[in-house]
Structures are given as C-alpha cells and as structure tokens.
Amino acid sequence: MAIKNLQTGCDLTTDELVRLVRGGDIGHYEGIVSRYQGEILRIVSCTLYDRSQTEDVVQQVFVNAFLHLADFELDRDFGAWLRTIARNAVREHLRNNARYERRLKVYAELVSQRWEDDERAIEFEESVQQALHDCMQRLPHQAARAIRLRYQEALDFSTMAARMNTTAGALRNLLSRVRVQLRECIERGLARQSDS
Amino acid sequence: MNRIEELTLKLIDEEISDAEFAELERLLADDPQALRFHASLLDLEAALLARLSRFDVAPQTMAKIREMVRGPEPEPVRVVERRQPQRRPSARRFVRMALAASLLALIGVGVLYHQQLGSTAVDARVSQADEGVMVQRGEQALPTRAGFDLAAGDRLDVPANAAASVEYADSTRLIFGPQSVATFQTGRGLTKRFVLQTGALVAHVPRQADGAALEASTPHAQVRVLGTRFLLAATPADCRSSAVRCSVLRSQPGRSLKPAGPAMN
Incomplete structure (x- = not known):
C-alpha cells in the first residue's frame, strides 16, 4: 500500500514513516498499521480466536510495536521485526488462556516450531493462502456461500441455516464436508507447489 | 471424513x-x-x-495510542447547586473556625517538618494499569490499579501484553509498555526521578517550571527532560531515546544515548 507524504505527494517507505513517528508525528503510525495489519492478521489467526479477540490481539501488537519503536533499527526489515512482536504476543495470549492452551496445545507447539524460521514460516503461510485461493474458486456456489457466511460474516450455525433455508444439522454437515474438501485440495496444491 | x-x-x-x-x-x-x-x-x-475476516484496526489502534500519549480527556464536572438556609454567624461558629485554622496550621508545620526529614512520597500515582501490573514495595508485591500512590523505592512491573500509566502531580505522564520495569525515586528539589531497568515507555512531560525536571535513567544513560514527548527504551545492549530539550547527564564509557529521531516539538 502506498502511503503518501501529504506535502510532497511522494510515497513514503516504512523507514520514512518510522522516522516521522519517532519525530513526534504520531499520525503517520496509521500508515504503518494499514501497511502491515494483513500480515499480522495472518499470524494472529493461528490462535483461532473469534473476530473481536483477533482484532484485540492485532491492535495490541501495533501498540506494543509503537511502545518499542525506539528499539527498531532503521534499514532493517520492519516486517520481520513486527512479526517477532506479533508471535511473542500470540504466545503470551495462548499461555494466558488456559482453555486454548490445553485444547490447542499440539497445534500451538507445531506453529511455534514453524515460527523458528521466519522465512520458511512466511513461505508456508503464503503457500497455504495461494492454495486456498485456488481451491475456493472451485467450490460450488452453496459451499462457497456457507464458508463466506461462517468466516466473513462470523455467523453462528442457526443464523446461517436460516439464511440458507436449511436446518442447522444439515448446514453443519455441509460445512464439515467443505472444510475437509478444502483441506485435501490445499494439500494437493502444496504438493504441486513444492514439486515445481 | x-x-x-x-x-x-x-x-x-x-x-x-x-x-x-x-x-x-x-x-x-x-x-x-x-x-x-x-x-x-x-x-x-x-x-x-x-x-x-477482513477488518481495519488502524482507527482503533490510533485512538488507543493517542489516548496513551495524551491521556484521557478530563470528564466534565457536574456542579450540583444546593441551597443552604441562611444562618447568622454565631459565637460557636467562630470558635469552630478558629479550631479548624489551628488544626490546619499544625498540619502545615507537620508537613514542613516531614519534608525536612526527607519524604518518601514521589508525588506520582498509577493512572491506568492492565491486569497483572504489580508494584514491588520492599518485600511486598502489591497488585496495582488506577489511583495507586507510588512511594520512593517502589518498583513497577508491567508484564507482557500489558501497559500501565503513571501520572505526576504536574501532569507528567509516563506510559510503560509490556515487560517494562521501573523504579521511582525522590529527586532533588522539584526533580522527578525514575529508573527504567528494562522495557520501553512513552513520556509526555509538560514544560517544567524553573528548577523542575524529569530525570529518567536506564542502566546505561540518564536524561534530564525539561518538557517534551519522547520514547525511551532500555535494552540490555543499549539505550535509545527520541526526545527534544533533553540533555544527557552522563553515560557509561562506550555506551551512549542515541537520539532515535529528530526533535518532536
């Protein structure tokens, strides 16, 4: 995303934005948040929190980064620095949430191992997103609608069922089948990507 | 399946x-x-x-940050008028007033005497604290919330994913970030002092009166601030600050306080 200097009309790099914020022009931090929030959302999503909790964690990551902005060394990769903050925040949240800690322990350990190598972790996340994008294109209309209502509109099963003119049980089954199909499709996509 | x-x-x-x-x-x-x-x-x-789950957290994040830096807007004060029945001053009322005046004078003398001995108050209180923020006072670890008065020697511990604000009587506001540890001390005269052992903070220091200042130390450097907004971070290897109108008093050989950006005001 291009963030322009209001006076010169030129695109600002992240380092320029950081310099402006450190210089007291806090408003420019909004440009940093807008530029990196998608990337941070990808990391925070692995907590599998609901939308409002996810938003809270993403916000907290940017607040933490703001408070430590004096630590950031210009000319280094700001995204990598921010991802480290995000991963620490996620680990901390999972530790403090006993229910998630127990239920998602195996997955949290796996994700944590993946995060040890920043480059590979990003590569993996991007590959999964690319494969998901391709697989979503091939979903039948009803299946795609169910996924959209569940994840984009964050509706519960009974509201979704009412919207789709079906029963909650039938909708649960549909959504389960679609997710298993997507999982298999993504696995095939990842295998193809690694072969090529 | x-x-x-x-x-x-x-x-x-x-x-x-x-x-x-x-x-x-x-x-x-x-x-x-x-x-x-x-x-x-x-x-x-x-x-x-x-x-x-597409969302834009930029506006809420900025609102949070702006509030941290500036402090909350003061709430409007509602004035409730009460009509008191008019009374004529009586001799008993004069006696009561005289007693109250004497008591106030005694308190004043006590305060002066206490100041001469060396007060332990630092004239600062916690104005906001997330869950888990603690103050270590001597052997005691005290859970902290808004309104907690700090004393000299108190150590503020902010856990990960939490923040805390401290406000001095002159509206100087310090917002401590996650994993920050700071110890508050009494300064000489009107000087406010604290040591940031680790972590980071945003400080909003109004222009200081003659003889007043905020002295912030990290393990490697010390700054004296006469009025500004600045970010300060204490890390094991270094100390960085972006500030204006602050002077480095001393730093350890080989270590320096690096201004992290241009002046703010």
Missing part, C-alpha cells in the same frame, strides 16, 4: 465433549498421520480466518 477430521472440526466449532477431546488426544499421540490431518485442518481454519 475420518474420526480425526470429525473430532478436529468439533474442536474448531467448540462442540467437542471432554470424552471426545480425550479420544482426540489419544489418537494424536499414537499416529503421525492423524497429527497431519489435525494440523492441516487447523491451518485451514487459520487461513480462512485470515483471508475472510
């Missing part, structure tokens, strides 16, 4: 019973293939959430 997929989807949809969860744990412990199915379904869930 196999049993692992079924149980993992129930876990995702928060519909799994304790018995089913125990079964899932057993299956995951025994079978690497089961672990792969489980992990890839959770990866899919995370990817769907990231792809479709």
